[in-house]
Amino acid sequence: xxxxxxxxxxxxxxxxxxxxxxxxxxxxxxxxxxxxxxxxxxxxxxxxxxxxxxxxxxxxxxxxxxxxxxxxxxxxxxxxxxxxxxxxxxxxxxxxxxxxxxxxxxxxxxxxxxxxxxxxxxxxxxxxxxxxxxxxxxxxxxxxxxxxxxxxxxxxxxxxxxxxxxxxxxxxxxxxxxxxxxxxxxxxxxxxxxxxxxxxxxxxxxxxxxxxxxxxxxxxxxxxxxxxxxxxxxxxxxxxxxxxxxxxxxxxxxxxxxxxxxxxxxxxxxxxxxxxxxxxxxxxxxxxxxxxxxxxxxxxxxxxxxxxxxxxxxxxxxxxxxxxxxxxxxxxxxxxxxxxxxxxxxxxxxxxxxxxxxxxxxxxxxxxxxxxxxxxxxxxxxxxxxxxxxxxxxxxxxxxxxx
Amino acid sequence: xxxxxxxxxxxxxxxxxxxxxxxxxxxxxxxxxxxxxxxxxxxxxxxxxxxxxxxxxxxxxxxxxxxxxxxxxxxxxxxxxxxxxxxxxxxxxxxxxxxxxxxxxxxxxxxxxxxxxxxxxxxxxxxxxxxxxxxxxxxxxxxxxxxxxxxxxxxxxxxxxxxxxxxxxxxxxxxxxxxxxxxxxxxxxxxxxxxxxxxxxxxxxxxxxxxxxxxxxxxxxxxxxxxxxxxxxxxxxxxxxxxxxxxxxxxxxxxxxxxxxxxxxxxxxxxxxxxxxxxxxxxxxxxxxxxxxxxxxxxxxxxxxxxxxxxxxxxxxx
Numbered sequence: 001x002x003x004x005x006x007x008x009x010x011x012x013x014x015x016x017x018x019x020x021x022x023x024x025x026x027x028x029x030x031x032x033x034x035x036x037x038x039x040x041x042x043x044x045x046x047x048x049x050x051x052x053x054x055x056x057x058x059x060x061x062x063x064x065x066x067x068x069x070x071x072x073x074x075x076x077x078x079x080x081x082x083x084x085x086x087x088x089x090x091x092x093x094x095x096x097x098x099x100x101x102x103x104x105x106x107x108x109x110x111x112x113x114x115x116x117x118x119x120x121x122x123x124x125x126x127x128x129x130x131x132x133x134x135x136x137x138x139x140x141x142x143x144x145x146x147x148x149x150x151x152x153x154x155x156x157x158x159x160x161x162x163x164x165x166x167x168x169x170x171x172x173x174x175x176x177x178x179x180x181x182x183x184x185x186x187x188x189x190x191x192x193x194x195x196x197x198x199x200x201x202x203x204x205x206x207x208x209x210x211x212x213x214x215x216x217x218x219x220x221x222x223x224x225x226x227x228x229x230x231x232x233x234x235x236x237x238x239x240x241x242x243x244x245x246x247x248x249x250x251x252x253x254x255x256x257x258x259x260x261x262x263x264x265x266x267x268x269x270x271x272x273x274x275x276x277x278x279x280x281x282x283x284x285x286x287x288x289x290x291x292x293x294x295x296x297x298x299x300x301x302x303x304x305x306x307x308x309x310x311x312x313x314x315x316x317x318x319x320x321x322x323x324x325x326x327x328x329x330x331x332x333x334x335x336x337x338x339x340x341x342x343x344x345x346x347x348x349x350x351x352x353x354x355x356x357x358x359x360x361x362x363x364x365x366x367x368x369x370x371x372x373x374x375x376x377x378x379x380x381x382x383x384x385x386x387x388x389x390x391x392x393x394x395x396x397x398x399x400x401x402x403x
Numbered sequence: 404x405x406x407x408x409x410x411x412x413x414x415x416x417x418x419x420x421x422x423x424x425x426x427x428x429x430x431x432x433x434x435x436x437x438x439x440x441x442x443x444x445x446x447x448x449x450x451x452x453x454x455x456x457x458x459x460x461x462x463x464x465x466x467x468x469x470x471x472x473x474x475x476x477x478x479x480x481x482x483x484x485x486x487x488x489x490x491x492x493x494x495x496x497x498x499x500x501x502x503x504x505x506x507x508x509x510x511x512x513x514x515x516x517x518x519x520x521x522x523x524x525x526x527x528x529x530x531x532x533x534x535x536x537x538x539x540x541x542x543x544x545x546x547x548x549x550x551x552x553x554x555x556x557x558x559x560x561x562x563x564x565x566x567x568x569x570x571x572x573x574x575x576x577x578x579x580x581x582x583x584x585x586x587x588x589x590x591x592x593x594x595x596x597x598x599x600x601x602x603x604x605x606x607x608x609x610x611x612x613x614x615x616x617x618x619x620x621x622x623x624x625x626x627x628x629x630x631x632x633x634x635x636x637x638x639x640x641x642x643x644x645x646x647x648x649x650x651x652x653x654x655x656x657x658x659x660x661x662x663x664x665x666x667x668x669x670x671x672x673x674x675x676x677x678x679x680x681x682x683x684x685x686x687x688x689x690x691x692x693x694x695x696x697x698x699x700x701x702x703x704x705x706x707x708x709x710x711x712x713x714x715x716x717x718x719x720x721x
Contacts, residue, residue: 071536074516075557078535078573286555286579289495289513289537296514314556321558321575343556343579343598347648348626386624 030080032326034072034109036316037086037102038065038135038309039122041095041114047184047213049251056303061113061135062087063298064306065313067290070297072317081320085313092118096125103129108328111135111154111312113305115186116142123151131332133312136305138249139189143356143391144398152335152357154311155304158193160391161275164363164375165245165268166197167389171377174242175203178235178265180257181247183212191247194269205245207238211253231260238262246270273372275363278307281370287345311344311359315352318342346374353388356399360387422679423481424719425466426687426694427454428711434468435710436484439678439719442696442708448484451477455715456498460523461505463679463720467523469496469510476510476521481720490526493519498582500541500550502565509550509563511538518552518563530568534561542583542592544607553580553594560594560605572610576603581631582674586639586657593642595630602630602644604660614660616644616653623649632674636699637681643697645672645686652686652695654702666704668695673714679721687714 040061049055057063065085072083086107090098095114099122102110108130112122116139123132132151134142138158142151169175177198181191191208198205211234235244235257244261246254246269254271266272280291280301290310294302318341319334320326334340336357341349346362353360365373376386388394422439427450434454436446451470458467459481466479469492476490476499492499493512496519500509507529510519518538520530535557542551543565550563553576560583562572577599584593585607592605602616618628629647635657636642642655648671654664669688676685677699684697688707694714696706 071556074536075554075559078557078559078561078570079575286513286537289555292495292514318558341578341599343558347598347629349578349598349600386626 031082032080032320033082033084034076034316034320034326034331035084035086035107036069036109036111036313037088037107038062038111038113038313039095039098039102040087040089041092041112041118042089043092043115047250047252050253050255051251054251057298057300059298060303061305061309062089063294063300064302064309065111067294067297067306068310068313068317071293071310071314072320075317075321079321079324081326083313083317083320095122099125109133109316109331111309113309115139116146116189119151120146120148123148126150131328131335133315135308135312138193139186140193140392141189143358147356147399147401149401152312152315152352152359154308154315154359156275156277156361156363157358157391158190159196160358160361160363162190162193162197163200163390164275164365165273166194166201166203167375167377167380168273168365168373169243169245169268170201170203171379174266176206176240176242177203177245178207178209178238178241178243179205179245179247180209180211180235180254182250182252182254183210184250186249187247190249190270194245194247206241209235209238211248213250213252227256228260231256232262235262241265243268244272246272273365273367275365275375277304277361277363278302279304279364279366279368281366281368282345282364284371284374285345285347290345307344311342311350311361314344315340315342315359348387353394355394355397356392358391360385360390362387363390422719422721424676424678424685424694424717425457425459425481426685426710426714427457427468427716429453429455429689429713429715431712433711434466434479434484435714437694437708437710442706444708444710446484447711448479450479451475456496457716457718458499458501459718459720460501461503465523466718466720467499467501467508468716469499471495471497476508478523488526490521490523491519491528492521493517493528493531497539498541500543502543502550503545503547509541509543509552511541511552513537513539513555516554518550518561520568532563532568532570534563534570535559540580540582540594542585544585544589545587546589549607551583551585551592551594553583555579555581555597558596558599560592560603562610574603574605574610574612576605576612577601577615582633584633584635586635587637588639593633593635595633595644597629597631597647600625600628600630602633602642602655616642616655616660616662618644618646618649618653618662618665620646620649620651620665623651631672632686634675634677634684636677641699641702643675643684645675647671647673648690650688652684652697664702666695666697666702668697668704669693669707674716676717676719678719685717685719687717689713689715 452472535554540553577596
């Protein structure tokens, strides 16, 4: 377990400037400190992605948290609020102990980067003591039957991603899909979300294949020769389709499919055109400023996890400045309440769904370099918020929190 | 056509040029100049990388442009369109405001959370004032004593004393404040919030929000109502608010703050500027590459004029 403190508050250094610039400390006698933690569970034997560009950086998610803490502190210095975020990484077997320590230290806002099962267990352990923000898992179960009263989600659900891509493909009239799913549990769950999305938006899955991950090295020298020979044959048996939709949460095969399909068809989903919460090429709605702030600090492009942790801690900062409070109940109630609005560089205000704790947000569609489109697509309507056409809507929710 | 126009000018009894309207084209990296009377396009000239904020000196002779991706303020002669030496701006300048006396220039630096104060004559940085996250909107009180900056992620209007460069007040407003404009007696300050979808009316003496203007257009999604640019008529009677992707400019009563009308303009309306005589209001429409002309008294759109690619800012000089 490694622990690092990131504290940002008070003065900003104006080093090296020979100008009469001024600082506004505005230290009030009743200064409030709002404490949070980012808890990342690192599984050692994790499946590695096909591309070295997708290998996880050491500060995955944590760097996004640091940016949010700084952003919160910059605002906080005008309001007498300090923000302190503890960073903890732990192996799965040490997760419970790590959380117990945070709770014992009085930290009541915890952002988790963990898989579905671990996220649920951590939320249960924190029940009654802390509000947990899930910034990693897209599992539908955590938003439905397995939802928790103290669990919010800044990571988009699998359903939101699948629906976002489905809306775009249906708008293109590419409605005959070849679905290729990985064999890991998270891949299967994501594939299920695509099957559901196809039904919801009127597309048809004409063939449904599974790519068995038989292990081995993630890539080998000159391994592309076999890939080029084997991938088209794997897809040869598929029925006539418009697009190949991949469900490969671990990133082990989808990238290999691009240009290695049997029929000349585009690839989407986990590679090709991808539904994402964030990517480093996003520049719309002022996002460039976020990207440059992040890159100046982290010295690398941002990942989805960084943005999702940022959303969680900024939700806390937003609630603190609106309520002018550091009180746990006041902050949690405000975050879940009807007045909460978070600006997340997506052109509209983001807020948490009261039926399952999911942050409603537009989903970006990109092949990784520039923004191709944003869902919800034009023409998809909803009586409350068009963003609720993505993921589980109120009438379908399996979450029963009695509220 | 142009030689004819010039010939006419050379022989006119009064040598004064007609009003000129300068439009910054964010995508086109250029400035389009329109004749204020005929609305003919009289020139296009390059303005650096990603020109956005644009303003003019009080005498109308100098045009200042935030060249966001060049990290400087470009300066042009308003008559000859010749470029003059640039001003330092700090990184990624988007909007700025000139002191009513014509100097200095106050620039919002989005990447550094500071407002840079630049002397336009000596081209020296006078001060850097730390503000909230992503400073954007800039306004100045009519007496020139207070400069206001809005920070988009902090969601505040920061009131800065122009003598001491100290922040003398912070007012929390709605989400993603983009533009700040005082009324003409300085008693009220209007701040638009793009994501919040509102305009906060701040009583400047009390430094408190006294009213929040909200917008509603039948058939337009509420999330598309995104206030950006705002202008107040000289008698404070009307406030015009650009509503971004709603493709409308709202007409608001300056006394009751009731929304009276919505004028349909081009697509993705960003900023607004009055003609020098305040009879017309020009809007930049980013997604339809044009400028809409509003007759201020009639409160009607009377014309639209094609300009460069993705117009963003606008200023008119006599």
